[in-house]
Amino acid sequence: MASTAKIAKTDDKNGHSNADDQADKEHQEAIEQIDEVQNEIDRLNEQASEEILRVEQKYNKLRQPHFGKRSDLIAKIPNFWVTAFVNHPQVSALLNEEDEEALQFLQKVEVQEFEDIKSGYTINFTFDKINPYFDNEVISKEFHLNDTGEPSSKSTPINWKSGKDLTQKTATPSKGKKRTHDEQESFFCWFTDHGDAGADELGEVIKDDIWPNPLQYYLASEIDEEVGDGEDD
Amino acid sequence: MASTAKIAKTDDKNGHSNADDQADKEHQEAIEQIDEVQNEIDRLNEQASEEILRVEQKYNKLRQPHFGKRSDLIAKIPNFWVTAFVNHPQVSALLNEEDEEALQFLQKVEVQEFEDIKSGYTINFTFDKINPYFDNEVISKEFHLNDTGEPSSKSTPINWKSGKDLTQKTATPSKGKKRTHDEQESFFCWFTDHGDAGADELGEVIKDDIWPNPLQYYLASEIDEEVGDGEDD
Numbered sequence: 012m013a014s015t016a017k018i019a020k021t022d023d024k025n026g027h028s029n030a031d032d033q034a035d036k037e038h039q040e041a042i043e044q045i046d047e048v049q050n051e052i053d054r055l056n057e058q059a060s061e062e063i064l065r066v067e068q069k070y071n072k073l074r075q076p077h078f079g080k081r082s083d084l085i086a087k088i089p090n091f092w093v094t095a096f097v098n099h100p101q102v103s104a105l106l107n108e109e110d111e112e113a114l115q116f117l118q119k120v121e122v123q124e125f126e127d128i129k130s131g132y133t134i135n136f137t138f139d140k141i142n143p144y145f146d147n148e149v150i151s152k153e154f155h156l157n158d159t160g161e162p163s164s165k166s167t168p169i170n171w172k173s174g175k176d177l178t179q180k181t182a183t184p185s186k187g188k189k190r191t192h193d194e195q196e197s198f199f200c201w202f203t204d205h206g207d208a209g210a211d212e213l214g215e216v217i218k219d220d221i222w223p224n225p226l227q228y229y230l231a232s233e234i235d236e237e238v239g240d241g242e243d244d
Numbered sequence: 245m246a247s248t249a250k251i252a253k254t255d256d257k258n259g260h261s262n263a264d265d266q267a268d269k270e271h272q273e274a275i276e277q278i279d280e281v282q283n284e285i286d287r288l289n290e291q292a293s294e295e296i297l298r299v300e301q302k303y304n305k306l307r308q309p310h311f312g313k314r315s316d317l318i319a320k321i322p323n324f325w326v327t328a329f330v331n332h333p334q335v336s337a338l339l340n341e342e343d344e345e346a347l348q349f350l351q352k353v354e355v356q357e358f359e360d361i362k363s364g365y366t367i368n369f370t371f372d373k374i375n376p377y378f379d380n381e382v383i384s385k386e387f388h389l390n391d392t393g394e395p396s397s398k399s400t401p402i403n404w405k406s407g408k409d410l411t412q413k414t415a416t417p418s419k420g421k422k423r424t425h426d427e428q429e430s431f432f433c434w435f436t437d438h439g440d441a442g443a444d445e446l447g448e449v450i451k452d453d454i455w456p457n458p459l460q461y462y463l464a465s466e467i468d469e470e471v472g473d474g475e476d477d
């Protein structure tokens with residue numbers, strides 16, 4: 012099939028036949044035309060992406076008042092966020108005992124996607140002012156993709172109260188206190204870890220899994236506890 | 245902070261204070277209200293998904309005539325598809341020497357997403373009628389998700405000509421012919437492999453990587469050959 016154009020070929024001095032030349036020319040023209048069609052397809056793909064982005068932006072705006080109302084309701088429930096985190100298998104694995112103590116002062120979590128969505132998001136953690144660990148009321152971690160798609164992240168520096176820096180504790184465990192599996196790196200080390208901003212596991216779990224529906228994780232404990240209570244009877 | 249409601253508690257006979265009861269009631273009410281807000285958010289999420297699906301369907305329709313035009317142009321170029329496949333690293337790894345012979349008769353590849361997109365897609369392979377391997381002109385593999393999201397796939401049975409079944413060849417290598425690494429399972433075994441329909445690697449590579457722009461893979465050989473030609477000088 013590929014050789015039909017070569018059947019009646021007449022070689023020129025370079026070993027090319029006129030039929031070969033004609034076929035080569037036709038193939039080259041076809042390739043150029045495919046390239047043009049491909050450009051049209053690419054243009055449609057870009058239009059589709061832009062239109063989908065506008066739909067996502069529209070619904071992000073429509074969801075905002077509901078998220079605000081949800082935050083107000085969540086604030087009425089003591090230990091909502093620490094409970095949701097402890098009940099989330101992936102997040103729970105990142106918490107040591109002192110992290111859980113400190114996160115009892117976490118009153119509000121907020122995920123904000125940037126206006127153009129694809130360029131990044133911020134997670135704001137609002138803590139009780141009376142918290143004994145640090146002076147900050149809001150600690151944020153921000154994930155950003157620049158124009159060339161290069162990821163980066165930055166965080167609010169945490170102003171730890173004297174002797175309370177949880178990110179230092181595991182490095183120097185207190186004398187006489189036996190080292191347990193709970194003495195793992197603190198959850199709060201995440202704020203200063205900018206090594207994998209393009210695929211930050213905890214950031215993505217909070218944004219894509221917890222933030223869309225934190226209630227299910229808060230309630231997971233209720234179910235677990237009820238099952239546990241039943242077994243204790 | 246969680247205990248403020250318990251400060252002035254008066255225990256009843258069950259060990260619960262009135263303040264406890266009041267706080268429990270308020271928390272329960274808040275949880276119910278969060279659940280209602282969450283339902284509103286879920287409803288918006290569904291609306292967003294439907295709207296995005298409609299955008300995708302609209303652009304799928306707009307792309308169709310360009311794909312048709314592209315197929316007509318590709319048909320003018322001998323060995324376009326086998327070249328694109330051989331130049332694609334993942335697909336190339338699935339081809340033995342006889343597969344490459346047989347795929348020289350592949351004239352058209354077509355990916356059709358189902359109208360509701362999320363429910364599946366079909367890949368149609370159109371072969372030259374004079375092909376010496378099988379009687380089929382069109383061989384298709386179809387991937388389908390049912391209502392409960394369960395994946396399945398099915399294919400056109402291939403009517404192999406006598407002694408030409410490539411899916412049988414590797415099982416019984418001809419006598420005296422030494423076994424090489426090329427005697428791997430045939431590409432055509434993919435048509436009867438329905439074991440991983442939900443994550444069919446080759447299906448997804450063709451749909452998501454090759455189909456959007458097959459020209460780049462066809463041309464990749466041109467670049468490689470030119471580099472190769474240069475090195476031979």
Ligand SMILES: [Ca+2]
Nearest residue numbers: 232233236237
């Ligand atoms: Ca409970």
Ligand SMILES: [Ca+2]
Nearest residue numbers: 465466469470
């Ligand atoms: Ca070349």
Ligand SMILES: [Mg+2]
Nearest residue numbers: 082085119120
């Ligand atoms: Mg909140």
Ligand SMILES: [Mg+2]
Nearest residue numbers: 315318352353
């Ligand atoms: Mg085609």
